[in-house]
Amino acid sequence: METNAETAAERKCPIETVIHLLGGKWKPLILWHLLDSAKRFSELEKLIPEVTQKMLAQHLRELEADKLVTRTIYPSVPPKVEYALSDYGKTMVPVLETMCAWGENHNRLNLRPIAQTIASV
Numbered sequence: 001m002e003t004n005a006e007t008a009a010e011r012k013c014p015i016e017t018v019i020h021l022l023g024g025k026w027k028p029l030i031l032w033h034l035l036d037s038a039k040r041f042s043e044l045e046k047l048i049p050e051v052t053q054k055m056l057a058q059h060l061r062e063l064e065a066d067k068l069v070t071r072t073i074y075p076s077v078p079p080k081v082e083y084a085l086s087d088y089g090k091t092m093v094p095v096l097e098t099m100c101a102w103g104e105n106h107n108r109l110n111l112r113p114i115a116q117t118i119a120s121v
Helices: 004-010 014-022 027-033 041-047 053-065 089-108 114-120
Strands: 069-074 080-085
Touching: 014 027, 014 089, 027 041, 027 053, 027 089, 041 053, 041 080, 053 069, 080 089
Parallel strands: none
Antiparallel strands: 069 080
């Protein structure tokens, strides 16, 4: 099995790199919700109610492994864990803001809703 570093070194196209880092239905939303402040797992669950606990945990682990998110454990009972954008993760802010602006423009144009597009595939 290849490591993230080996996989990234083999990628030639920068778009492929971005897709790898943001791939998955929930990663961009997780990062978007961490823009303003650190969040606990339960807060992210409430902000993204459609995501399952399993997928949220998996994507948070992947984002942490890719150094986009930090995980801080506070010594308390029960343990308190917070997720935040890392300094490196903050470099994704312009990408996320551009995605948001594009999505707002798409919605304003009243093009076919995304749910219909996905259903027709």
